[in-house]
Amino acid sequence: MPMTFIETLTAAWAKNDSLLCVGLDPDPAKFPAALAGRADAILEFCQNIVDATADLVCAFKPQIAHFSACRAEAALEALIAHIHARHPGIPVILDAKRGDIGSTAERYAREAFERYQADAVTVNPYLGHDSLEPYLAWQDKGVILLCRTSNSGGSDLQTLEVGGGGGERLFERVARLAVDWNASGQCALVVGATFPADLARVRELTGDMPILVPGVGAQGGDIAATVKAGRTPKNGAGLIISSSRAILYAGGGEDHAQAARRAAKETRDAINRWR
Amino acid sequence: MPMTFIETLTAAWAKNDSLLCVGLDPDPAKFPAALAGRADAILEFCQNIVDATADLVCAFKPQIAHFSACRAEAALEALIAHIHARHPGIPVILDAKRGDIGSTAERYAREAFERYQADAVTVNPYLGHDSLEPYLAWQDKGVILLCRTSNSGGSDLQTLEVGGGGGERLFERVARLAVDWNASGQCALVVGATFPADLARVRELTGDMPILVPGVGAQGGDIAATVKAGRTPKNGAGLIISSSRAILYAGGGEDHAQAARRAAKETRDAINRWR
Numbered sequence: 001m002p003m004t005f006i007e008t009l010t011a012a013w014a015k016n017d018s019l020l021c022v023g024l025d026p027d028p029a030k031f032p033a034a035l036a037g038r039a040d041a042i043l044e045f046c047q048n049i050v051d052a053t054a055d056l057v058c059a060f061k062p063q064i065a066h067f068s069a070c071r072a073e074a075a076l077e078a079l080i081a082h083i084h085a086r087h088p089g090i091p092v093i094l095d096a097k098r099g100d101i102g103s104t105a106e107r108y109a110r111e112a113f114e115r116y117q118a119d120a121v122t123v124n125p126y127l128g129h130d131s132l133e134p135y136l137a138w139q140d141k142g143v144i145l146l147c148r149t150s151n152s153g154g155s156d157l158q159t160l161e162v163g164g165g166g167g168e169r170l171f172e173r174v175a176r177l178a179v180d181w182n183a184s185g186q187c188a189l190v191v192g193a194t195f196p197a198d199l200a201r202v203r204e205l206t207g208d209m210p211i212l213v214p215g216v217g218a219q220g221g222d223i224a225a226t227v228k229a230g231r232t233p234k235n236g237a238g239l240i241i242s243s244s245r246a247i248l249y250a251g252g253g254e255d256h257a258q259a260a261r262r263a264a265k266e267t268r269d270a271i272n273r274w275r
Numbered sequence: 276m277p278m279t280f281i282e283t284l285t286a287a288w289a290k291n292d293s294l295l296c297v298g299l300d301p302d303p304a305k306f307p308a309a310l311a312g313r314a315d316a317i318l319e320f321c322q323n324i325v326d327a328t329a330d331l332v333c334a335f336k337p338q339i340a341h342f343s344a345c346r347a348e349a350a351l352e353a354l355i356a357h358i359h360a361r362h363p364g365i366p367v368i369l370d371a372k373r374g375d376i377g378s379t380a381e382r383y384a385r386e387a388f389e390r391y392q393a394d395a396v397t398v399n400p401y402l403g404h405d406s407l408e409p410y411l412a413w414q415d416k417g418v419i420l421l422c423r424t425s426n427s428g429g430s431d432l433q434t435l436e437v438g439g440g441g442g443e444r445l446f447e448r449v450a451r452l453a454v455d456w457n458a459s460g461q462c463a464l465v466v467g468a469t470f471p472a473d474l475a476r477v478r479e480l481t482g483d484m485p486i487l488v489p490g491v492g493a494q495g496g497d498i499a500a501t502v503k504a505g506r507t508p509k510n511g512a513g514l515i516i517s518s519s520r521a522i523l524y525a526g527g528g529e530d531h532a533q534a535a536r537r538a539a540k541e542t543r544d545a546i547n548r549w550r
Contacts, residue, residue: 068382069389097373099372103300107343128428132428151406153407158403
């Protein structure tokens, strides 16, 4: 039996003493000059970041649009293969936020798990339980549902009160449904760092379900508030705290990988002060 | 000025006297034997369908997962280029159901509109207004928001009552927000054919905004009920009624393109009986 995503994640939390996830959102306009114009710039840049930070993280999270907008699917395949080969034990979360009905969701699941060999994928809950089943059928994989997102527009729908007057908001309903749908222990949730009170509420509703938290770093979420609101009582873990731009582009020159390592170490250590 | 998506769609409704959209969801397991094992099977199959039905439709709708799960991005690019070159005036809707925050949404918009040259893209509303703005910035393109989906799980969230006790359901709120967000006239909505009463309600809320309706054909939605519920009062149009599998796989043999043409013509004519 291969290890499941949750088992791999749990081991990585412990081994690297880290809740930090480095988001891989390559933007060629921000690459060091030495990579400019190189056909393999995206892969090279991302591999440099990965190799410089792999002992400091609990996961890597490539964001697929940053590859597909540049026809760089082959680079994404090669990057994930590189992580698995060179840094075994660090899970790869494919950030794709897919959401479609059964027959199409089955294709998206193949894309994430078979083609790209991701350990987990982010998905959108708007289409409900049957849109998630094709992902859950991959029993060793993780399925990470959007719950409360870090952007301002997240409040257009996610904080609406739903149902019979009890004051439950839509993102709380999503968290409760995720608990119901989690019979196989594969689910996790996305909650932005910009709303610590909502993160605390989701932690209250979901026990020790992992929570992926984007929004620290460039988006301005506060690390102390995030960790205090989202950690699991049992072991001060339970969080996958993702930072992308603040780490990837910490240095703009030839030292970009070492600058990323310094930024990653600082972020990991800042997180650990509050666990 | 190029024509906008809505202008192109409106012209195609009239020119082909059709509200039918053929969904291009290629499944190599269902292809005719003559295509088996050919490297260009996906492109060849889809081009055959397109060429056999282009005078019967108001739009084509390739579903991106059916290409990306098979590493067939190049076939998708070539297919859309073929539609534009050989069948100008028929808009292409890229069915991708994207949903992410601003900086990533900007990449997804480039993927759809720059790389694939689609005329419109489907998107998920769960992340709110700022997740849609990068698509709306492409002013001649269409942005088609999921509202009420055709699958059973669609009712997990979309029919929850929201807000202050007025009985408004989540999909109705999405329809109202789409009207608010539609200052530039680029928006449309997705409402499944399996819920005609909900389709009628969305039509009531949105005036003559186009509605993309999947779920006739293989998913069992009723054509008469769909057209009566969703047509615009003014001219009996306003709908993009999508059928994929029932047309693509109407014939299993060498006659597959002619069988698709017959199925498309029957569906178009069945729709027109109720306009």
